[in-house]
Amino acid sequence: MAIDQTGDHFMNTFHQGRSLKSAIRLALAFCALIMLSSVPTFAQATKGNIRGTVADPNGQVIAGATVTAKNQNTGVESSTVTTGDGLFVIPELIPGQYTVTVESTAGFSKKAVTDVSVGIGAATNLPIVLAVGSPTEVVTVTSSGEELTIQRDESQIAATFDTRKIQDLPSNAAAGGLDTIALMAPGVIANNSGGVNTNGSGLSVNGNRARSNNFQIDGSDNNDLSVAGPANFIDNQDAVQEYQVITNNFSAQYGRNQGAVINIVTKSGTNDFHGSLFWFHRDRKNFDSLDNIEKASGQTDPNPSLFNVFGGTVGGPVYLPHFGEGGPTYISGKDRMFFFFSYQGVRNPSSSTFRSTSLGILNSEFPRLTSTFPGNAVISDIANFSTFAIPGASVNSTILGTPIPTAFNLAP
Template sequence: MTRRSLTHAFPGLALLLLLSLAASPAMAQSMAAGGEIVGTVSDETGGVLPGIAVTLRDQERGTVREMTTDAAGRFRAPLLPVGTYEVTVTADGFATTRRTDLVLTVGATLTVDVALQVAASDEIVVTAEAPTLEPGRVHQASTVTEKSVANLPVNGRNFIDFVLTTPGVTRDVRQGDISFAGQRGTLNSLVVDGADNNNTFFGQALGRTGSGRAPYQFSQDAVQEFQVNRNAYSAEYGRAGGAVINVVTKSGTNEFHGSLFEFYRDKSLNENSWVNKTAVPARPKSPYNFDQFGGSLGGPIVKD
């Protein structure tokens, strides 16, 4: 290619690169990275109300999303970060209704139906946690919450081991992998913040610890929560013949927060081996010391 033709081609290549970068976030968007809130707004008689203003506010981050109900009185807010939300519905002639402390977990669809009352009062506030049932979900899934990740004991600080607390999961005795309903561990898929986190060469999750290969994973303190999808999950996940482990990492909020940890092992905490004890003469414990420490810190750069 001559210098002249290369000069003419450069603007086109730059435009193509710009379009590719602009499209990347849209391609990466997925319900796997968060959840959604849906609902129907009606009056006291059950009649649906179209064109009603609905406001969603993330109580931890302060971010707001506004929308209006459609002709059937429905609203839908997809691609929401996990967290605690407040839903406010405002309409002329009706009291403003506010639903607070609605907990949205990863991969979940939270249904919030609101029945407006004629304006006898200025505002109605209902404080309630998210419903435990998801009527629209047809697949089997379990959520390991942030509280469980922070407080449950785990050997080796590998967050994947928390999967063993969900139904139908065992450790494959052949290679040490996580097995769902008897499937091989290589058939599972790990999704982190909506992105594929699998080793395509070996056909396994990057955090896999079986087969004697060294694991590649991130700190347990970086994990906020994760969802374990066991079967009949949405086609948006794909790839897996076993389970899909859908992980969301921690993010900043309007309040500073953090954690510290120390993982300590020493020969004084271990029993002497059978080989050492039966040797003639008996041998003392082998030297061993392992001390791992770290932490996490999050907070606002600018408060919302």
């Protein structure tokens, strides 16, 4: 009996130990998930806010009024109440168009302002005047967008480009990288010799080096820690919601570099299904003309180069199946859950002609060249890694050039 009791006690202790270890592992995994999910929010700015005052027709402030901002694409709402001074702030709003509704129980009619724009890291100033009337009456006005013309609450200098500008402006070619659009901001010039990664163009801002810029995507760091510049390249125009270049007087949440801050916010799904398809085609041989060097060399047509960029996007609400008895057969994600998918492919079959004023070496002469100068590192590089060593490459013998002096001719 003692042996059985001891065995039962051992088994109970063993199972309790396993349960405790499983609980500890689950708690650690949950803490790690929370930490990882909150990392991108530190010291980043991918959202904006709406602030302002609520007053009556005589200019007297109205306290206790309910102010609600509703995203016109997703239906997500954020609300607040005006202070004793009639002030309100609705923070953490994703960039887009909003409808701002103000309600008061003090004998004023309800007012709704549509098409209020919110940008990246921007504070939209929206003063609202309520009309005297019944709370059941609704006065609807459309915002003119002038509230974004002057930023009274920020000293930073920035240029923001919305979806339409990104897609329509001719500054960024298909699959050519989005950073070329930053060249439209004051104080930004191209710098492609800075020895850094470039997403279309290197950027020198206010005289700083190309290494001095800070790149972010959706609030996450996008800096290449080895050679500087962006780590991930974004050139799909249809996938970007807003592009912002901050050139001076950064807000407190930014740091790291003294050049520019490049913010890219990607699109998200909405309450409606939307999508796009695109295909950009370029045919250099049939649609381009010869340049001066090609004309001088005797070419009759440009080198063949077919450049095709194709892809699409799709986004909308998420619908999930509903399990169990009763209720709807599916769960609608409208106003709650959304998805967005984008794809872009690039195909560029082409042929190139390399020209040089140096001597041309036939592939058949490589063995004799290496045997004549054994162990010579320069000769070895020429025979293995030069342009003439490319498989399939051949010296153009149809165009007369400068005769090779006898001193450099390897022929006996």
